[in-house]
Amino acid sequence: MLAATSLCRALLLSKTYIPVIQQSRTRWQNKINVYIYPCLEERLNELDVTRHDPEVYQAVDIGLPPPTKPPRPHTVTQRLKHVKNIRGNADLEKKARQRELLVDLDDVESSYDATQGRHHIRTLAQHYGIFTHLFGNAYFVPSVMLKIDFPYDHSRREDDVTTSSPVYQGNVIKPREATCEPKVVFPSDPEDMWTLALTNPDGNLVEANTECLHWMVGNISGSDVRSGEVLCDFLQPFPPRGSGYHRYVFVLYKQEGRIDFSQDKRDLPCLSLKDRSFSTQEFYRRMQDTLTPAGIAWFQSDWDASLTDFFHDILKMREPVYEYEFPKVYVAPQKFFPLKRSFNTYLDLHRDPKEIQKELLLKRLKKLNPLEPEPPVMPFPNAIPIHPDLSSWERREVKKERLGFGKYRDLYRGANRPRV
């Protein structure tokens, strides 16, 4: 509750406080009015609203209290004993001197998870902007370590190799590897109740600034996820083509007791993207008296070819294709008679790029036969003589076209392009 009140206060203040933008300023120094020019860092600090009242804008810890540690003197004596044993171990010394001492990575990981690993996960989650986009101005240090594994769907693969894709903190998993419901393992007392949610804060295709809910199971008793009540069934990741890497975040909440989730329950199977729109912040605000985030794990995923069928067959939609919008390049206003510029490139500079693309596409389609595969490009395209009657700029254009340079890049597709 305390967390929510300070969050509300922070939001209210951010709307009322508007930073003053002052272009230049002066100061009286030895009876002289001196101009002050603050550097960029100083100006940015001045404009930073959060510096105005740091207490209000400080992130709120919404996690479980840290686990109780054994008393420090006890651990220290135990560790010193262990170190002493190691120093007397002749075998280990021999291995170390011969550079054959290889530490077992799984052992290190398990004891790291028990000691500092949870703080590392928090740092990484902040680095990935997960707390900001899921919980706003709040964070938590995970107290439960999630072990998540996507098993391969064997019906889709020809060879029967038993592999799986584990989820850590931001590793990349392709959509075709994550078609099945993942196996989630976490340590728990048999009486404890949990809620598990998988959301994507980057890929809501129907609503901006919200998340897409991929999976949600409530009232999980103990560590058996299958015992829980499925609030939203599992849907595989579907980052659209061209939109880059999306984060898929698993959050495990600890429940105070059994919760009535009738408000969050969706009709199964839920295949409507509108129904899957979700806001973790809104959900957590509503449930914060009974839910506490305890564990987190996430992976990243980008488009692959298997998604085309998924969009058509399962989501019943055309496949959306996005493209990054680069900032506009400045082009000087067109002159009637530009000096020292070749006229063809200068005119292209001021033409609509879509028009040029269309022209080139038509040129490409003219050469192609739809019933045959595309003929391979020649190994030395510029070895063919160019007609001597052509002028120098025409010859240059022909050469560029053959090599696929500049605007002519679009004449060739895929791997079938001249190698330069």
Place this chain on the structure above:
Amino acid sequence: MSRFTLRSLFASAKLYRCPGCVMVSKQTYCSSYGENDKVIPNLVNRNPRNMEMLRLAHKPQGWQLEDSSRKYWYKLVMEHSRRHTIGRVVHHTGTTVVSASTQEWAIKQHLYSTSDVSAAHNIGRILADRCLKSGIAEVYTELDHYEETSEKVRTFLSAIRDGGVVMEEPEFIYERMVDMSIYKKAVVPWQVTEEEALIDSPSSDTPTPA
């Protein structure tokens, strides 16, 4: 937080490219779209790491006469003193994203010494493992200057390379590089499919398809 806007192709015409439309079997689906078909024309990918992974995020340029370069997203740093060996991966904003150190009890309890060459080797292995688990596969490093003179650095770097982390970061793509007037237009990552990239890589022996 770095935001970036994606524009759907043919946004003005409110049409999306649908490769399946060409095929007869898919036409049934395309003629009966569900309610999902109304997608937003401008999608904002809020993932702050996405820009770096697509090579679109700017790297700080630094100054030419500086001792160490600032042109990186992630930098690999190693510190070895008489007592401890520490490996770090630092983001250019100053955050230490991943680290492995012999000060950690999880590592220290398995080592004979916390400062010898085998400690450096194991720190390298553990750091590479943690990097891959955190989604970092490429790092910039200046440690290769000391590779010939220091055995610790050499073993550390080779352990990281064997762990699967590449010691080189790609150049970033800026708007002028994809401009139509540029002689050699840059290839943007999202236009290259996985299959094409595998064909173009020198390791594969498969010939280019006709």
